[in-house]
Amino acid sequence: xxxxxxxxxxxxxxxxxxxxxxxxxxxxxxxxxxxxxxxxxxxxxxxxxxxxxxxxxxxxxxxxxxxxxxxxxxxxxxxxxxxxxxxxxxxxxxxxxxxxxxxxxxxxxxxxxxxxxxxxxxxxxxxxxxxxxxxxxxxxxxxxxxxxxxxxxxxxxxxxxxxxxxxxxxxxxxxxxxxxxxxxxxxxxxxxxxxxxxxxxxxxxxxxxxxxxxxxxxxxxxxxxxxxxxxxxxxxxxxxxxxxxxxxxxxxxxxxxxxxxxxxxxxxxxxxxxxxxxxxxxxxxxxxxxxxxxxxxxxxxxxxxxxxxxxxxxxxxxxxxxxxxxxxxxxxxxxxxxxxxxxxxxxxxxxxxxxxxxxxxxxxxxxxxxxxxxxxxxxxxxxxxx
Ligand code: ADP
Ligand code: MG
Numbered sequence: 371x372x373x374x375x376x377x378x379x380x381x382x383x384x385x386x387x388x389x390x391x392x393x394x395x396x397x398x399x400x401x402x403x404x405x406x407x408x409x410x411x412x413x414x415x416x417x418x419x420x421x422x423x424x425x426x427x428x429x430x431x432x433x434x435x436x437x438x439x440x441x442x443x444x445x446x447x448x449x450x451x452x453x454x455x456x457x458x459x460x461x462x463x464x465x466x467x468x469x470x471x472x473x474x475x476x477x478x479x480x481x482x483x484x485x486x487x488x489x490x491x492x493x494x495x496x497x498x499x500x501x502x503x504x505x506x507x508x509x510x511x512x513x514x515x516x517x518x519x520x521x522x523x524x525x526x527x528x529x530x531x532x533x534x535x536x537x538x539x540x541x542x543x544x545x546x547x548x549x550x551x552x553x554x555x556x557x558x559x560x561x562x563x564x565x566x567x568x569x570x571x572x573x574x575x576x577x578x579x580x581x582x583x584x585x586x587x588x589x590x591x592x593x594x595x596x597x598x599x600x601x602x603x604x605x606x607x608x609x610x611x612x613x614x615x616x617x618x619x620x621x622x623x624x625x626x627x628x629x630x631x632x633x634x635x636x637x638x639x640x641x642x643x644x645x646x647x648x649x650x651x652x653x654x655x656x657x658x659x660x661x662x663x664x665x666x667x668x669x670x671x672x673x674x675x676x677x678x679x680x681x682x683x684x685x686x687x688x689x690x691x692x693x694x695x696x697x698x699x700x701x702x703x704x705x706x707x708x709x710x711x712x713x714x715x716x717x718x719x720x721x722x723x724x725x726x727x728x729x730x731x732x733x734x735x736x737x738x739x740x741x742x743x744x745x746x747x748x749x750x751x752x753x754x755x756x
Contacts, residue, residue: 402427402439405446407454413473414445414454422468429466433459434520434529438466440584441523447582453477456583456661458524460517460651463659474656474663478723486657486667489726490632492625499622499735503742504677506714508627509570509618510731512635513611513660513669515651516642521661522585522610530592530608536648537607540641541596547630548637550598552607555590570618570675570703571601573609577707585610585661602627603634611660611669613638622674628731657723667723672734675703678741679713680748689715692744696737697721717741 401424407415418438426438436458445454455473457463463470475482499505515521516536519529538552555563566572572595575586596605606614615638617631639650651659657667681689686700693700699720702710717738719730749755 405439405442407442407445408447408449409445409451409454410449412445412451412454413476414442414451414469416476417469417473418442418445426466426468431459431461431465431524433461433518434524434526436462436520436524438469441466441469443584444579444582448578451579453662453664455663456523456585457521457659457663458584458661459520460515460653460659462521462524463653463656463663470663474666474723477664478667478721480724484724485654486723487726488657488668489728490628490635491728492629492632494728495625495628495731495735497735497739498624499674500739500742501622503622503738505622505738506675506677507570507618507620508622508624508672508674509616510624510627510631510670510672511614511616512631512727513614513658513665514635514638515612515659515661516646516648517651518648519612521612521659522580522608523583523661525608525612527588527591530588533612534592534594534607536642536646537596537605537613538594540638540645541605543641543645544637548598548603548634550596550603552594552596554594556593558590558594566595569601570705571595571597571604573606573614574705574708579707580610583661603630605634605638610662611665624672624674624731624735628672628727665722667721668725668727668730669722670727670730671718671722672731673701673716673718674734674738675714675716676738676742677713678715678745679754680745680750680752681715681741682713683752683754684748686710692741693717693720693737696740697733698737698741 404420404423430437440458441462442455445451519525519533541552567574575589580586593608602619604616615635617627617634619627643649658669660666660669689700697720699718701716702708703714703716719734
């Protein structure tokens, strides 16, 4: 699938100021100096060897002129990255496959010949979240991208604007319960923006990783949010991914949220196709294409906001370890980079690739039920309840 648009353009001159040693390929062409990778234990440090760098550092991708240097900027800049790499367009996964392939296999634990499968059939979900669990809300999101536009770290200014226009038109044609309006970030009243953020509907700027990865260039131009009247169906435009399609509601009805998401994804896909002929970028091996390799596959994060006072008393480290065993990921309630408040956590599926959407939602439901039961025991242990 990538093959169609993966032709690389060779060239480019080394950026002044990069710490490293000038290198020459066997053909005598000068390469960019091998960068100092501050995240020494990252997957980038493991897979970007001087030999790989020599082969790839002069490549510029066709769709957005992306380079390996740009892709691995966070691993170079920060010392705390686990992966440390982003794709600037779908071509990046092909042109820099010598880095991405082993890195993706290692991160997701998949074999080189693994194929991704998708399953959005809500009827296959078994059971639901225990109605006694103190769940505030459910949210499920996926990312989707379209051919011909860069991904957020590489997308050009013009591509970003063109994509926004395409999505605005396509989204405005949605009907039924998905019917809503697109609100660009540019010109949005500050009080409205802040309210959308506080109510957990809208993304924020300022995440250091996204910034260094190039995802906040020209902020806020070209970004925005679409939502229906009830704010149960939302689409983020040009944040970390070209689109994030989101279904959410108060309470713990995961099935209803999943069902709306499935209908929403299908409707968005159809209306973009009708408007432009373009389909979602889908790779046989890696599923739906996202800017962050950790999101490849389903790109799906199914979460609940749930109170866990027992686990809070026990300590965040213990909760993290338990979530790891249950294939879950805990976050604070202010989003990935926003931090934690009180005893409420965002608990979601940890995996994205190698499992279908149905399987991942099931993992979340079962895991949250387990955490809830254990939380009651921990509350007794810490004398929070009798
Ligand atoms: P994403 O993985 O979609 O980028 P973030 O962690 O950045 O998610 O969070 C984005 C926003 O979604 C934040 O405001 C966060 O609180 C909100 N959110 C996440 N899960 C839920 C949920 N189950 N209920 C309500 N809001 C949620
Ligand atoms: Mg995010």
